[in-house]
Amino acid sequence: MFSSLMFTGLMANTWIAASIVAVIAGITGFFAVLRGETFAAHAIPNGAFAGAAGAFLLGVNVIWGLAIFAIAGALGIGALGSKARHDVVTALTLVLMLGVGALFVSWSTEYAEQAYSLLFGEVYGVSGGEVWPIAGIGLVTVAAIGLAFRRLMLTSAMPEVAEARGVSVRGMEIFFLVVMALATSMTVPVVGALLMFSLMIGPAAAARSVTARPGLALALSVAIALVITWLSIALSYRTNWPLGFFVGIGGALFYLIGLAARELGATRAPAQTA
Amino acid sequence: MSTEPLLQLDGVGIHLGGRQILSDVSFSVHKGEFAAIIGPNGAGKTTLLKLILGLRPISAGRVIKHQTTVGYVPQKIVIDSDIPLRARDVVSLGMDGHKLGFSLPSRSRKEKIEQALIDVGASEFADARVGELSGGQQQRVLIAHALVSRPELLLLDEPLANLDIRSEQEIVTLLGKLAREQEIAILLSAHDMNPLLPVMDRIIYVANGKVASGSTDEVVTSEGLTELYGHPVDVLRVRGRVVVVAGD
């Protein structure tokens, strides 16, 4: 059913890049859900879309357009603070970013496929030239999260105590938003701006429904993201249906499975210590 | 009790947002002592605690902290019930949550966390999600979180607020035990002194921007509080409880 041709040529790029993307999405999504910052996972890809469209127009490697606009967006959100974040200005600015992206796309001649692949993903969306930047950004992201792991956990769960211990809550917030921006710049070429939320938040939300242990939830989040990504690539290759479709369905499905598992488990008593 | 205080405030003043919140605050806390900052809401209790932690600027006087590890217990933490963090994980964050990198599992870590959980009586729900715990249970976990770093001074911000009477008593008993058995100095804030009367060594009464410190019998008298408040106040003792009533 799946020929081995699937792993050769352009597809090899896709498998490598998409696997890295899935790992990063799973890790970033775990923290986004932990910190309740899922809004950023909607907002940052919109800005990234505009950047990608612009980069494409200029003939520059799309990743850079994604990264620059995503980071700018992340810093913008960080500067706003949590109240203004949900203000009308932010909502309108986000939509404006999509509008700007549409504008750039309309200026190029291949605007139909372009808009489509930036929004919904593209199984051949990763060219050879993009694998190295993706791998590089992936490495930087993992290293950054590894270094900040404990502080991220502390500031997410107990911001007051973190401040008392000299860890800047605001600093960690900006740090995390920038990490999410980096993750966005990798994820959007593969699954599209509109579906990034599904890949990043779906697995993490499913994982947290199933287990209370943070380490396990993180691992599950990554595992589910990888499974969704691999299945989506294989099925997309086989059927020629868009990658984003499988990712969207996959994210929703695993999330619902997680919910169901939680409901079933709720009939048992809460876990006792060994 | 040793003679050297762990914490000493001398004539401390706090000026915030254009207002003089407190002035001329002086008191000290010694090892194993149980001290409570008592005052109505808005009197500046939380601000005072934050100041001691170094999170608010001092506008006058000084705060002397003898080389102590200070543990801080916030009033509560806001965590959704589906967040994947167990009570045990919150306690583990108390050991090194502020450091870079991530912690490798080790036996001695596990033992210290386990001990802290036992000390506060939270072993039963150590593996439950923090967001699903009751107010009293969560308070215990937060105390364990602070305990695990072996503090000599424990600061608690309104630990009894939002607790039902039974949980209130349990927390007070627990804190009293920690003060006596582990010789940890306790400094907490509350708006009602009555639950604390059995265990309190020193009261720091905050009212009207000023502070009176000493034993309950010394400080909580009609004359003393009238002077503090600046208008007539009666102190009544009813079956071991203290009632402070505004006079005419």
Added chain:
Amino acid sequence: MTSGPVLVALLVGGIAAITSGIIGVFSVLRTQSFAGHSLADIATTGGAAAFLIGVSQFWGFLLMGIAASATMEVIGVQRRRGRDVATGVVLGGALGFAALFLYLGTQRTSTTGASFSILFGSIFVVSPDTVPGIVAAGVVTLVAVALLGRRLLLTAISPDLARARGVNVRLTGVFFLMALAVTVSLSAIAIGAVLSTALLVGPAATALRITRSPVKAIAVSAAGGLAATWLSIWLAYESYYWPPYGHGWPVSFFVVALVLAGYLLSYARRPRRALPPRSPHEGAECSPA
């Protein structure tokens, strides 16, 4: 500039703007802007499905939106913490289907550009036979709002008070969501499903900043939305002569830009002022001390 497509664009855009402006005010007062956003995503799927079947995308937007709004009311979608994840993931699934339908539709009809026009609007190429449907939808919605207007305001202020006065709060809610769905589809046909929330949220929010009176706000919102839309149509027409030549900038871009500009201008008239209290927004993270 008086050619057929442009007149149709002005008509469709006008109806979309006025309806969105009016419904938008109610939706902000009822703190249901989030529902509008969700309906827009679902409308995308509907439009794509219509395209696949070979029907005008307006019907797709409309039917899908109404079905979704009915379901939402039944399930009782409220804006609560933790719901943002559920809704976001489920909407992701809907958008996945939109991706599929767009792809299959493009395969079937071998037209390019359909994706772009469904997502970002195709106001200059609205087929004339859908115009009566669009007009009808707009009129029906406005009549419904005229009839329900007072009840909508009352239930927004206090559902309990409304119940005490004999208003069926549930039914009113259902009707409103349906009106919202129709409005979203009107906005979607004008400026695309992805950008449709701009017309719904922007003019209404701007109007509510300028005036506290709901009646005045409705008038200002509708007028503002109309002005933005007609100006955008004119600008888009003119932009054929701007670089890159011969392309023309999308109407939807101008609409979103003008709507945001209008909102920011309202700050110049009046410095930051609190809007009517809203329920805690989804995604509010732990607030530090």
